[in-house]
Amino acid sequence: MMDQSARHRRFAPLAGGILATLFAALVVGCGYHLVGTSSFLPAEYRTLYVATLENQTDRADMDQRVTEALTREWVRRRRFQLVDDAKRADLVLKGVIRSVSVAPVRFDEQGRATEYQMTLTVGVQLLTGGDEKPKVLWQDKSFSRRTSYDVDVSAADYFDRQIEAMDQVSEDLARALVSAVLEGF
Numbered sequence: 001m002m003d004q005s006a007r008h009r010r011f012a013p014l015a016g017g018i019l020a021t022l023f024a025a026l027v028v029g030c031g032y033h034l035v036g037t038s039s040f041l042p043a044e045y046r047t048l049y050v051a052t053l054e055n056q057t058d059r060a061d062m063d064q065r066v067t068e069a070l071t072r073e074w075v076r077r078r079r080f081q082l083v084d085d086a087k088r089a090d091l092v093l094k095g096v097i098r099s100v101s102v103a104p105v106r107f108d109e110q111g112r113a114t115e116y117q118m119t120l121t122v123g124v125q126l127l128t129g130g131d132e133k134p135k136v137l138w139q140d141k142s143f144s145r146r147t148s149y150d151v152d153v154s155a156a157d158y159f160d161r162q163i164e165a166m167d168q169v170s171e172d173l174a175r176a177l178v179s180a181v182l183e184g185f
Contacts, residue, residue: 041079041091041137041182048080049089049129053122054096062097065166066122069174077178086129091137093181095124098142100169102162105148112153118162119146120169126181138181145173 050071055063070093074082083089098121104113121144127134149165151158 041184045090046081047083047088047090047129048074049083049086049092050074051086051092051094053094053124057097057100059097059100059166062100062120062166062170065170066097066120066173069167069170070177073171073174073178077182079182089129092127092129092134093124094127095122097122100166102165108153113151114153115148115150116162116165117146117148118165118169119144120173122173122177124177138184140177140180143173143177143180145169145176147172 050067052067053063053070071082074080074093080091086092099119100121101119102116103119104115105117106113106115108114121142123141124139124143125136126138127136147165147169149161149168151161
C-alpha cells in the first residue's frame with residue numbers, strides 16, 4: 001500500500017502539467033498578446049495612405065516631422081503596404097497637429113531653466129479609403145506625447161536641443177499612435 005507522501009510525489013508532476021495547460025488555455029482564451037502584434041482591423045485592409053498632417057502650430061516643419069515619423073513607424077510594423085495616393089488605399093490616416101508646447105520644468109540656483117518639457121498634441125483619424133463617404137474606424141481628437149530635454153543656459157546649442165526634442169517627441173508619438181490604432185484603443 002502506498003503512503004500519502006509517495007502518492008503525492010507520484011502525481012505532483014501530473015498536477016503541475018495540468019495546471020500549466022490550464023493556465024496556458026486561460027491566457028490564450030483571454031486574448032493575451034504582445035503589444036503591437038495584433039490588430040482589431042480586418043485582414044482585408046492591406047493598403048494605407050498616410051496624409052500629411054495639417055499644422056495648426058507656429059512650428060513650420062512640425063507637420064513634416066510627425067508625418068515622416070508616422071510613415072517610418074507604419075513601414076517598420078509591416079502591417080500595411082503604404083501607398084502614395086488616397087484613392088488607391090484601403091485605409092487613410094489623417095489628422096491635425098493641434099499644439100506643440102514647451103515649458104520649463106527645472107531651474108538652476110539663479111532661476112534659469114535647465115530642463116524643458118515639450119508636449120505634442122494631435123487629432124487623428126483612421127478612415128476607410130476609396131469610399132465616397134469614408135467610415136471612421138478609429139480616432140483620437142487629443143492624442144499627445146511628451147519629452148524632456150536638458151539645456152545649458154550658457155551653451156550655443158539651445159535651439160539644436162529643441163530641434164532634437166521635436167524629433168524625439170515625433171518618434172514617440174508615432175510609435176504610440178500606431179500601437180493605439182493597431183490595438184484599437
